[in-house]
Amino acid sequence: MKVTKAEIVISAVAEHQYPVDNLPEIVLLGRSNVGKSSFVNTLIERRGLARTSSQPGKTQTMNFYRINDLFHFVDMPGYGYAKVSKTEREKWGKMIEKYLRQRENVALIFQLMDARHEPSEDDRLMHEWLSYYGLTPVIIGTKADKISRTNQKKSINQMAKKLDLRDTREIIFFSTETKAGKEEAWNRIESVLE
Numbered sequence: 001m002k003v004t005k006a007e008i009v010i011s012a013v014a015e016h017q018y019p020v021d022n023l024p025e026i027v028l029l030g031r032s033n034v035g036k037s038s039f040v041n042t043l044i045e046r047r048g049l050a051r052t053s054s055q056p057g058k059t060q061t062m063n064f065y066r067i068n069d070l071f072h073f074v075d076m077p078g079y080g081y082a083k084v085s086k087t088e089r090e091k092w093g094k095m096i097e098k099y100l101r102q103r104e105n106v107a108l109i110f111q112l113m114d115a116r117h118e119p120s121e122d123d124r125l126m127h128e129w130l131s132y133y134g135l136t137p138v139i140i141g142t143k144a145d146k147i148s149r150t151n152q153k154k155s156i157n158q159m160a161k162k163l164d165l166r167d168t169r170e171i172i173f174f175s176t177e178t179k180a181g182k183e184e185a186w187n188r189i190e191s192v193l194e
Contacts (some may be wrong), residue, residue, distance in 0.1 A: 001186050003044040005068050011061035013095060018103070019064055024071045025105040026189055029096075029130075030112030031122055032078030035142040035176065039112060040065060040073050042176045043185060062099065071107070071193060074099075079122050101133060107192040108138065110185070115141030115155055115173055119162045127163050136170075138188050139163065144173035144180055 009019050028036045041049055044067060063075040076096050100106065109130065113123050130137050139159060147155055152173055160168045172188075174181030 001068070001190060003046075003068055005066075006044045006046055006049050007066055008049065009064040009066045009072065011063050013061050015098070015102075018062075018099075019066070019072060021066075022105065023066070023069075024107035024193060025064075025074050025103065026071055026192075027074045027076065027100070027106055027109045028112060029076050029109060029126060029137065030078060030140075030142075031114075031120060034078065034112045034114055036075050036078070036112055038176045039110070039140065039142065039174065039185075040075060042174075042179065042182060062095065071189070072105075079126060097129075100130070100135060106135075108188060109135055110140050110188075111137035112140045112142050113159065115144045115152075115159075116146050118158055124162060138185075139165070139171040140181070140185065141171055141173040143175065145175035145177040147173075 010017055012018055028039065030036050041047060044065075049065060061077065065073040065075070067073060076099075079093070079096075100109075111123070111127060111130070113119050119127070127137065127139075141155065141159065144152065156168050156171050156173065159165070159171055165171070172181045172184045174185065
């Protein structure tokens, strides 16, 4: 998809702030600093629409980006960030849970994980929670350029085993550097927009 229009609509913390334009929503979930903002910027070929930070825990709101007036990317707060208070983490958790369980616009969920490591306990718990509610995410293995080609297959199989996935085609290895996985991610998005 050629992106000709991309803008942030709102940074929301409550349901009454969600966009009311009824567009499909592509949700981005992942640990703090996994590369959600970089993923968005790479897909839309814009440098700074989604703000990136070297400091984990920066995204504390649900950021809605309208793309080509066709759909929204919804960048969720990162989960599993220890330096944020337990109360704050619980607040984010409730906000994310309420959105995912009640929002009818959700068309696709990308769960981003660092491809260099096994899925964390937080990644696994989030994946289990999504599965329990019948929400099947596509796994995006970020930072794939940091893994040799020979180790990528091993890493994909390790991810699939840890997340109890039967089909490794539900995992897309992605790199903001080489643009690997960009076309596959767009294919998934376009398939839900048809």
